[in-house]
Amino acid sequence: MAKKAESTLINMLLALTLIAFVASLALAFVNKMTKGPIEEVNKKKVAEAVAKVLPKYESYSVDTVTVKTDKGDMPMVRYTAVDAQGAMVGQAMESWDDNGFGGKLTAMVGFDAEGNISGYEILGSSETPGLGAKADKWFQKDGKGNVIGKNPGTNPLMVKKDNGDVDAITGSTITSRAFCRLVTLAYSAFNNEKGENEQ
Numbered sequence: 413m414a415k416k417a418e419s420t421l422i423n424m425l426l427a428l429t430l431i432a433f434v435a436s437l438a439l440a441f442v443n444k445m446t447k448g449p450i451e452e453v454n455k456k457k458v459a460e461a462v463a464k465v466l467p468k469y470e471s472y473s474v475d476t477v478t479v480k481t482d483k484g485d486m487p488m489v490r491y492t493a494v495d496a497q498g499a500m501v502g503q504a505m506e507s508w509d510d511n512g513f514g515g516k517l518t519a520m521v522g523f524d525a526e527g528n529i530s531g532y533e534i535l536g537s538s539e540t541p542g543l544g545a546k547a548d549k550w551f552q553k554d555g556k557g558n559v560i561g562k563n564p565g566t567n568p569l570m571v572k573k574d575n576g577d578v579d580a581i582t583g584s585t586i587t588s589r590a591f592c593r594l595v596t597l598a599y600s601a602f603n604n605e606k607g608e609n610e611q
Contacts, residue, residue, distance in 0.1 A: 457535070458506070458520070462491045465522030465531035466502040469493035477604040479597060488601045500525050506535065507598035512590035517547070519591070521598035528563045529595065547591050550581045557581065557588065564599040 462472060472493040478485045491504040504522040518536035523529060534548040553560040557579040559569065569592040570576025573585055580588035 461506075461520035461533040461535060462493070462504045462522070464533050465504050465520050466491075466493045467522075467524050467530050468495075469501050470496045472504075477601045479600045479604070481597065486597075488598075490601050490604070502530055503602050505598040505601045507594040507601075508536075509590040509594040509597070511586070511593075512537070513584060513586040517587065517590045517594060519547075519594055519598075521595050523599065523602045526563070527565050527599065527602055528561050529559050531560060532595070546581050546584070547587055550588075551578070551591060559595065564596050565602075569595050569599075 466472075470493075472491045475490055475492070476487050477490050479488050480486075488505050488507065492500060493502050493504070495501050502522055502524045504520055506518065506520050508516055508518040510516050514537065516536065518534070520533045520535055521529065522531045532551065537545060537547065549555050551557045551559045559578060562569065568576065569578060571578050571580040571585060571588045571592060573580060574589070576592070578588065578592060
């Protein structure tokens with residue numbers, strides 16, 4: 413009969429080290445196998461969001477612009493769409509605000525060539541279901557707080573409680589303010605001349 417290993421501190425540490433090593437190898441393998449498919453899904457999600465928020469276009473290019481915020485310079489990815497003749501029809505930016513009611517609110521925001529909001533798509537939200545989570549439809553063309561067609565360069569985007577002209581989501585002013593701020597941040601990247609190509 414085989415002798416049972418003695419339960420000592422060294423034996424326990426060796427066993428835990430071996431288990432941790434095997435687990436980390438397994439995690440690394442799973443990460444390597446899923447990294448490519450996850451990147452493809454994210455690219456597809458971004459491409460679909462760009463298509464939803466911009467006027468009809470032939471193709472788009474991608475670059476990075478730096479936007480000045482109260483937290484310092486922030487890089488933003490910008491998608492510039494052109495028609496068949498190469499004329500710009502609009503730009504889209506993935507924008508965010510960290511101060512929604514539930515935390516970070518992220519959206520793809522599109523502008524036509526004149527800087528009017530052509531559409532938006534909520535990409536990430538931790539807002540309260542039934543309240544702040546309504547941001548996905550509330551500010552759309554048929555929503556109560558419609559911002560489509562507004563130009564943040566002409567009229568600053570603010571909720572009515574802050575002397576603006578945007579109807580806040582009922583019971584969710586904090587989320588509405590966060591949404592207005594993320595659209596304003598996206599607008600600050602609109603037509604920014606300095607960009608670094610990513611493609």
